[in-house]
Amino acid sequence: MGSRLVTIATLGMVAARSAFALADDLVENKPEDRAAATGFLAEGGLGAVAFLPKLNKDAAVGPELELRVGRDLFSWFSLDLFAAASTHEATLPPPPTGQYFQLYRAGADGRLAARFNTIGIFAEGGVGAAMVSSNVLEPANITSPGQRFSIQFHAGVGAEYQLENRHYGIGIAVDGFLIPQFGEMKAIASRIYLRYTYGGG
């Protein structure tokens, strides 16, 4: 009986001590002074790609999925690797009719960011490679016979909202990209995204 009482008392003290410790660690993350994690990050976004003239008459607006991983080198600068895929209807003069193609882009970019409490703004830009899934745009002289790959450049801006959990941010971004070897293809890629930062710093 005595040993059982000792055990209960010991467990009670441990539980009480843990509760005090959690209360000590809890910091209120107020909107006017919201902390954001920095470190390794991952981002997933959904959006759309719209081509600019002259290509916009040969390819329709299409949905895009974009994934990023990167590292915050400073609180105001990060380096990212990205991969994006979008799908589009080919709207060039028939034939063909009702055909779709996919545009894949991947590369690296840098992001300069500034934060004002919960809101951050950023500018990003980089370089990479692009691949088109088929030669459906060849009749419009956008790709050459056998050509599937090109270098690509992109730059854009965006805004991000820091959630109460300092690892998460949501945002919108608009990038313009140029793919010189695909008939100087120019397009606007916009996305909404969720970003998770692993670090605590």
Place this chain on the structure above:
Amino acid sequence: MKMRVLAIIVTFAAAACANDPQYVECGTGDGSDVCTLDSQMGSSVGTGDDAVFVVTGSLHVPVMPPDSTLQKTTTQLQATMPTDVTVPVYRLDMYDLSVEWTLKNLDDKPTTAAVALNGANEDFAWDPTVIKPASNEDPPPPSLQGNIPFDVPANGEISGVFTEDELLEAAIDLDEITRGNINMYAATLVVSKNDQSFQPLSAQQAPPPDSDDAPMQTPMGSAVPRAAFRQMIRVDLAMLPGDSSVHLTLQFDIRVRPQITNVIDAMGMNAPAAQLMIIDPPKFMPAYTP
């Protein structure tokens, strides 16, 4: 371990890209290919009531000469076949085909027209206009697909497609007619696209002098398994205007979906000649046309 992961990634990437479609248009690979048909270039074929006004054009599938891997696969497959069944180089399971076309009426007068699809495999071409039925009362030899009249509005434009299923059926019908001696009307009217084999028959023969009925065809040799069916290596399109005085044009291309990586040239018909296997086999003439 790293090499294994890399090999898996490369294999999946290659497989993922293998059946992306490729759109084939006329190119420098074969100057005789024609992708735009103009009714002003047409001519009448046949005589009397059977005469039809037709414009035809052909476009090759940009198949590559068989490399050592493809030759090895063919040899291995041949070893599994009965000795009297020949495995073709270009087989059904290597690539899928479809044909997209657009017909334009350049005059302000409505008319009718039909678009018919024929073609060739590596051994025989099918051209119904060179086959003469035994009697004038027999129906004209069939096209492999299409040849259904439709209305074309004045200054109008109509687009259509011969689907992968239709080209699959056409390829099997062509193989059945040319290798299997199967009656051309039966072959084109019966759906064969899911057949796992066909039984070659003895050649069709004319009826004996004292009878109106042709002798029965009998099974001849081993059944040809689906793995040895021939795929088409050329598509022939025919435009048949209802009124030869109306100016029509027909533009078409082939959509190829390769199922293996080493059979279709990525440059299409613009590939250097040495990279392409241009085959123009003889036109098939049945021994007797019922």
